[in-house]
Amino acid sequence: MDTAENYEQLKLENQICFPLYAASRLVTRLYQPLLDALNLTYPQYLVLLVLWEHDGLSVNQIGEKLHLHSNTLTPLLKRLEQQGLLQRRRSTSDERQVQLFLTPQGTSLKAKAAAIPAQLAATAALPLDKALALKAMLDELLKQHQPT
Amino acid sequence: MDTAENYEQLKLENQICFPLYAASRLVTRLYQPLLDALNLTYPQYLVLLVLWEHDGLSVNQIGEKLHLHSNTLTPLLKRLEQQGLLQRRRSTSDERQVQLFLTPQGTSLKAKAAAIPAQLAATAALPLDKALALKAMLDELLKQHQPT
DNA sequence: TAAGATTATGTCGCATACGATTTAAATGTC
DNA sequence: GACATTTAAATCGTATGCGACATAATCTTA
Numbered sequence: 001m002d003t004a005e006n007y008e009q010l011k012l013e014n015q016i017c018f019p020l021y022a023a024s025r026l027v028t029r030l031y032q033p034l035l036d037a038l039n040l041t042y043p044q045y046l047v048l049l050v051l052w053e054h055d056g057l058s059v060n061q062i063g064e065k066l067h068l069h070s071n072t073l074t075p076l077l078k079r080l081e082q083q084g085l086l087q088r089r090r091s092t093s094d095e096r097q098v099q100l101f102l103t104p105q106g107t108s109l110k111a112k113a114a115a116i117p118a119q120l121a122a123t124a125a126l127p128l129d130k131a132l133a134l135k136a137m138l139d140e141l142l143k144q145h146q147p148t
Numbered sequence: 149m150d151t152a153e154n155y156e157q158l159k160l161e162n163q164i165c166f167p168l169y170a171a172s173r174l175v176t177r178l179y180q181p182l183l184d185a186l187n188l189t190y191p192q193y194l195v196l197l198v199l200w201e202h203d204g205l206s207v208n209q210i211g212e213k214l215h216l217h218s219n220t221l222t223p224l225l226k227r228l229e230q231q232g233l234l235q236r237r238r239s240t241s242d243e244r245q246v247q248l249f250l251t252p253q254g255t256s257l258k259a260k261a262a263a264i265p266a267q268l269a270a271t272a273a274l275p276l277d278k279a280l281a282l283k284a285m286l287d288e289l290l291k292q293h294q295p296t
Numbered sequence: 297t298a299a300g301a302t303t304a305t306g307t308c309g310c311a312t313a314c315g316a317t318t319t320a321a322a323t324g325t326c
Numbered sequence: 327g328a329c330a331t332t333t334a335a336a337t338c339g340t341a342t343g344c345g346a347c348a349t350a351a352t353c354t355t356a
Contacts (some may be wrong), residue, residue: 006262012197012213016279017175017268019286021190022215024172025343026293027165032344042169043312049160060334065160067170070335072313079311096321096334114154120165125292130285131164137282138167144273145174173313180314189341208304218305220343227341244304244351 030123034116038109044080045113047073051086051102052110058097067142085109178271182264186257192228193261195221199234199250200258206245215290233257 012018028042035045043066050057050065059070059077066073077100080086085106091097121131160166176190183193191214198205198213207218207225214221225248228234233254239245269279 003259003262006266007258009265010197010258010261011201012194015197015265016283017179018194018197018214019283019290020168020172020175021194023286023289024168025215026290027168029344030293031165041311046160046166046169049158049163049166053159058334059336066166067173068312069314071315071337074336076312094322094334098335110155110158111151113158114151117157117163118154124289126164126289130288134282134285134289135164135167137278137285138171140278141171141272141274141282142167142174145178177314191342206304207306216342217344219307219345222306224342242304242352246305 027120027124031116031120034119038112039083043068043072043076045116047076047080047100048085048106048109048113051100051106052113055102056099058091058099060097062100080106175268175272179264179268182267186260187231191216191220191224193264195224195228195248196233196250196254196257196261199248199254203250203255204247206239206247208245210248228254 008014031042031045035042038045040048046066047062050062054061059073063069063073077086077088081088084103086103087101088098089101091099121128124131126134156162179190179193183190186193188196194214195210198210202209207221211217211221225234225236229236232251234251235249236246237249239247269276272279274282
């Protein structure tokens with residue numbers, strides 16, 4: 001094995017995963033001032049995006065969409081329930097499942113959030129074509145590692 | 149304002165930042181089995197990448213490279229010190245600064261880590277050209293938000 | 297040079313992530 | 327139908343991230 005080449009690949013500037021890690025945190029920080037107005041964190045915002053599209057999903061169904069498990073989601077969902085944005089309710093057909101239903105406040109928050117994507121695009125300062133190309137590549141990477 | 153269009157942009161599938169968030173977490177999970185052999189977390193590995201290139205940097209100098217601050221780095225560095233991989237030492241020229249120096253164990257870990265980039269590339273299953281294109285776009289995004 | 301501003305690190309609190317385990321409900325199988 | 331297996335949530339412990347603040351050292355500047 002070529003040790004010199006291997007060491008070359010240990011340099012930070014040659015890492016592919018580091019820019020992914022740094023960019024993800026950067027973008028979350030860019031969201032934060034916008035989300036502060038709604039009193040949400042970025043993962044909480046993601047959960048609401050899901051519920052605004054599909055109200056009444058179970059914990060695992062939300063987790064499938066966000067690639068998160070109940071160990072992360074349960075406490076997060078309890079906090080959203082505390083804030084009065086949603087209600088957690090045991091499914092009657094399958095009592096193992098907990099379904100999440102938006103409250104009127106949770107539903108109405110969607111209107112306030114409507115401006116966020118455009119605002120974020122403005123602050124991120126990434127041209128639309130590059131943003132879409134980036135998204136396409138990330139989606140491909142994610143798709144290759146879907147469970148199933 | 150076009151509310152329907154704004155709502156369209158609130159769909160999860162139209163988010164650019166969500167795949168970034170999900171891919172970053174995915175890749176960190178892909179690293180984990182490789183890093184387990186070295187008893188490291190991914191952020192700890194990143195710190196060592198920096199020190200293997202530039203031993204003796206201060207907390208903030210590491211933070212600049214990784215885009216992290218002392219509130220994150222100090223506890224992490226203390227854990228690496230506990231593991232015997234590095235030593236934290238007050239700078240004599242400027243007693244506000246703490247410099248990080250690799251121990252022999254910390255230095256020797258580099259040889260064990262040498263195989264990781266290639267192993268990760270294999271598991272990530274992303275063709276090199278796409279990986280490089282992805283990195284280029286992420287680097288551009290990060291560059292636009294450099295402090296200074 | 298003394299006092300205020302700046303800088304580097306550290307501490308604290310909160311909210312994720314996530315592996316490992318637990319509990320209860322539903323399902324499969326004989 | 328009893329029982330082992332599987333499944334959905336929840337719980338626990340550890341390690342980040344990060345905003346806000348505290349502290350000590352250095353710098354500025356009047």
